[in-house]
């Protein structure tokens with residue numbers, strides 16, 4: 231699949247792929263994406279729960295997708311640990327795209343090291359050179375962009391589809407876990423010994439840059455801890471543009487639980503194995 235020039239044709243193509251992906255379990259979704267997208271396929275991970283589950287699934291499916299990350303330089307130490315643990319567990323290198331040095335130096339000189347707190351515009355400028363510009367380089371020449379976006383993450387992401395045409399970048403954006411629940415993700419992580427960010431167990435359902443992420447309170451939406459000093463409608467970094475109620479952190483909810491490390495990752499188990507495997511979990515299919 232390569233995107234035609236006509237906008238309506240692009241949307242029709244994406245909608246057709248989304249309808250073909252919808253009834254499939256995750257491994258089959260990834261196989262269909264591999265076979266359908268004609269050209270470079272890139273998955274951008276930020277090492278959150280969604281992205282860790284997708285990294286696991288891509289490695290198990292032997293997907294040809296390149297797994298890359300945007301190293302903003304302001305990430306939590308725990309995120310860098312998760313990055314290293316993921317490379318060790320799956321035996322591959324994750325390519326990092328860093329901010330342009332001149333842009334970073336200019337912003338810090340003009341606005342201060344935490345100048346992004348001064349205004350929404352300053353914050354968007356920081357996200358611009360630390361995230362959006364590097365993303366452009368990461369996706370240069372790509373035909374498909376894989377993400378770990380989920381509709382349940384926030385109101386801004388409620389309309390996330392399994393496949394959508396990204397006309398600005400001239401590619402198809404693929405969100406193969408768009409319809410998953412947070413509980414289903416946690417189950418996949420536990421059952422397959424997938425390394426995950428320990429901050430998830432400390433009240434951080436969504437993890438971005440350290441100075442721009444706080445733990446959430448009970449009852450708050452999953453992404454309430456991102457740029458919490460801004461209005462909710464502006465709480466996106468510009469990588470994903472997107473309203474409906476998001477999922478909430480409920481009283482007594484354990485976000486993930488105990489971290490399991492140092493074990494070999496397992497492939498998805500067949501439904502006949504007797505275990506509650508990912509692919510046989512009814513929550514994981516549409």
Ligand code: SF4
Pocket residue numbers: 302304346353354356357358360361438439441442467
């Ligand atoms: S999340 Fe914060 S530190 Fe990170 S790029 Fe955006 S404004 Fe800058």
